[in-house]
Amino acid sequence: MSLLDEQRAYYEARAGEYDEWWYRQGRYALAPDERERWLTAVAFAERTLDEFRPSGDVLEFACGTGLWTRHLARHAGTVLAVDASPAMIDCNRARRLGDHVRYRQADIFAWAPRRPPSTWSSSATGCRMFQPSSSQRSGTRSPRRSGRADESS
Ligand SMILES: C[S@@+](CC[C@H](N)C(=O)[O-])C[C@H]1O[C@@H](n2cnc3c(N)ncnc32)[C@H](O)[C@@H]1O
Numbered sequence: 262m263s264l265l266d267e268q269r270a271y272y273e274a275r276a277g278e279y280d281e282w283w284y285r286q287g288r289y290a291l292a293p294d295e296r297e298r299w300l301t302a303v304a305f306a307e308r309t310l311d312e313f314r315p316s317g318d319v320l321e322f323a324c325g326t327g328l329w330t331r332h333l334a335r336h337a338g339t340v341l342a343v344d345a346s347p348a349m350i351d352c353n354r355a356r357r358l359g360d361h362v363r364y365r366q367a368d369i370f371a372w373a374p375r376r377p378p379s380t381w382s383s384s385a386t387g388c389r390m391f392q393p394s395s396s397q398r399s400g401t402r403s404p405r406r407s408g409r410a411d412e413s414s
Contacts, residue, residue, distance in 0.1 A: 265370065269345045272325070276348035279326050307332060317379030322369050327353035334358040341378065343367050 262270070272279075282289045285296055310329070315336050324330050324342035330353055333340050340362045344350050350364050365372070 265368075269368070273346040273348050276326065276346055276352055279349070279352070280328070283326075283328055311336075318376075320374060320378035324353055324364075325349050327356045327358065330362060331356055331358055334362050337361070339363070341365060341374070343369060343372065345369070 275282075281287050285291045285299060290296075291299060310332050315333055317338055319333050319337040319340045321330055321333055321340055321342045324344045325346075326349055327342070330340060330342050338361065340358075341364075342350070342353060342362060343365045344353070345366065345368050347366055350366055354364060
């Protein structure tokens, strides 16, 4: 099994407990001061995303359970949320974020959007957002960082 296969399998198996980890509940509980630091960092990332105001057609890579999709969905005209894991997409879909949020199960290393979005978002334990330059909009297959960018992680 390749490293990427392993990574996909790992997240597929972990989807059901991912939010428990994110909210530091149950076996992921932190000491009060660590929890405070974590919540402060999350609040900063969420504020940064709100200030960025990701409008237009937003493509979210590795959307997971939707912890960031829900914020993108508040600003974007449309969101296309892509993830390799069907279980992660099921959790995300269960949030019922609206008809303007669509899902695609795909390996982001192999998939290319038919129509370039106006904003890309990719997040792991934080959030990265960047808008493609005009040359990227007109045909580049994968995003590189340029144009307006806000990051927090
Ligand atoms: C650390 S989780 C982050 C989820 C979400 N972005 C968040 O911050 O809550 C990583 C996500 O990447 C997805 N993923 C891993 N490898 C992938 C790949 N090759 N193509 C698409 N998604 C992938 C996993 O299924 C998982 O949902």
